[in-house]
Amino acid sequence: MNRDLLASLQTWVQNGARLMGEVTFQPCPAGFSLTHYLDAQETDPGTLEFFDDPLQARKIATWDAQGQFRPMKTSPTLRRGWRLQVRDIEGLRTALEGFYPAMLGSFLSLTRQELTPVHLRETLGRQTGMYAITKKLTDAQAQEVVGCTCCWETGCRKTLLWQLTPETPFQSLSPSKFQTDARPPDARISGDTIPLLCIEACNLLVAKAREEIKRQPAP
Template identity: 35%
Template sequence: MNYPSPLTSAASSTLRGLLAAAVAEGYHKIGQAVFKPDAEGFFLCHAEDVGREDLEIFHNPHDAAALAINDDAGNYRPLKTGPNLKHGWLLRVASLADLHLALDLLYPAALANWRSFLRNEKIASPLRDTVNRQTGMYRVTGLITDEEAQGIVDSLCSPGCLRRIQWPIPSDAEPPLIPTKEKEIPLLCVDACSLLIAEARRVVKARLGK
């Protein structure tokens, strides 16, 4: 996707400058949250809650951290980019600085990764390089095949995380193309997370009969 020139220009500025440009261009979504300017500053809520009148109101941007901890059933969310952001809340903030803080608490490093992407910076290492760097009990993950790794991506990452993978599996492969949605700040996966590494260890050990 070709981003508007104000965004690519703002990518050379601060993260807050990039966010200001995104808001001016009509960007209003990140992950499962929407954010929009209003008479009081900005509001954020779950995308599926837009228009509801029974939402619990919050006013401190730091409240975003608590809102991201548990899902609707009260279970802990180990992955902030999991597709299980809880419903039922509306966060009102007074300034762009507060919006920036709230978004960073809901989706840590999302803006920074997007800015690096807009700058055409290399922000991800191939999975093969990542597993080959593992030590100790995870050293065995270096034995995972490309086919096994793709199977983990399909079964673990695709349904369980909203981030879009930036890293290829083989060391000599090009980074995958990033499908982007209109007026949405993308969540980019720039490195294999601990959940994937743990699953890679399990898969390899199962194949080796250990």
């Protein structure tokens, strides 16, 4: 296999990566300092809640600013107001895994050409139990559900690598949804972006597809 995510992350950081989703990370004498990208310019140390355990990233990412649970960690609702200090690259990896689970590894797989996107019809086609009904989702319903749920601006910041079928792209999404270097328009962070990659429809989307079928059964 010879996969080494830690070494790869080290390389990406050395090559200038500083942003991942809504999180920015900056090398500093004590290791790395992570904040929400909108808090990156905050200079008053008392303004941001301080953490020094990389496992806290998972907890920061659990709730949005309104106290709502964030089952989709790539939704653009990461709360602000915190600073996480980690000691080394291992701490940075743990923290970024907490904010964006499996996204570092997905990018590594992309660079190693080990990423095979699965198109929506295939994902829905293998569902069983309560989600078996999603096989009946029409193309129009699929466009609508994906357009709402996966919307880059309001739904999910992952870059979509799959289509409805190998021949059928999604018309209902903005160009940002397909760009691996997409970043928030107000991000004043110099440096590269580690992309958030979507290889296959998540269970949240499959559940939305089920809801849509139940709401409006296919003819």
